[in-house]
Amino acid sequence: MPVKKILKEHETSMKKCVEYLHNEFKGVRTGRASTGLVDNIKVEYYGSMTPINQMANVNAPDATNILIKPFDPSSLKNIEKAIKASDVGLNPIAENGAIRISVPPLSEERREKIADQVKQMGEAQKIAIRNVRRDANKKLDDDEKNKVISEDDRDHAKKEVDQMTKKYTEEIEEHTKAKIEEVMTV
Incomplete structure (x- = not known):
């Protein structure tokens, strides 16, 4: 496998780690209302699990509320039940064909716990990136050992991977x- 292909493949994997972390952070509560808090919640809808944002308009009209307006009014109860069952810790209120979620401010202790979770999420993705580096270096070593690439090419590619x-x-x-x-x- 040519060096450029190995580098490109492993760089794509590293980018995916960053994208994954970015998506994970959308669901982290910050004390401000964000539609990302409910984006990953799935609702039982006609026999399949469907993300809320695919079956309703979700917006944050202000800093303390999230408003969910289902496309199909009959799905209101299912959405409400899914939010209550999720680990987000929010209390939905169904009213006038929509669901309103009030996002209360976080205590200092809760903020610190969430900050620790964020650190752990970041560290997990840094480990994933180091694993990608290890895999790339192993592939480069194998290719050099099998005489597919030269030792100089391997060393240069390892520097690029680093x-x-x-x-x-x-x-x-x-x-x-x-x-x-x-x-x-705050």
Whole structure:
């Protein structure tokens, strides 16, 4: 396998780690109403589990409320039940064909716990990126051993893999710090 293909393949994997973390952070509660809090909640709808954002308009009209207006009014009770059953810890109120969720402010203790969870999420993705680096280096070593690439090409590619690892690890650290700051801001 040519060096460029190995590098591109593993860089794509590193990008996916960053994207995954970004999507995970959308569901982290910050004390401000965000539609991301309910995006990952799935609702039993005609026999299949459907994300709320595919069956309703979800918006945050202000900093303390989330408003969910189902496309199909008969799904209102199922959406309400799914939100109550989720681990988000919010209390939905059905009214006038919509669901209103009031997002209460977070206590300092709860903010610290959420910040710790954010750190753990970031660390898990940094580990995933290091695993991608390990796999790329192993592939490069195998290709050099099998005489597919030269030793110089392998060494040069390993340096590029290390640079990619550093770049995406720093990106994850930036996202994590920003999310922690967002959580800790009152």
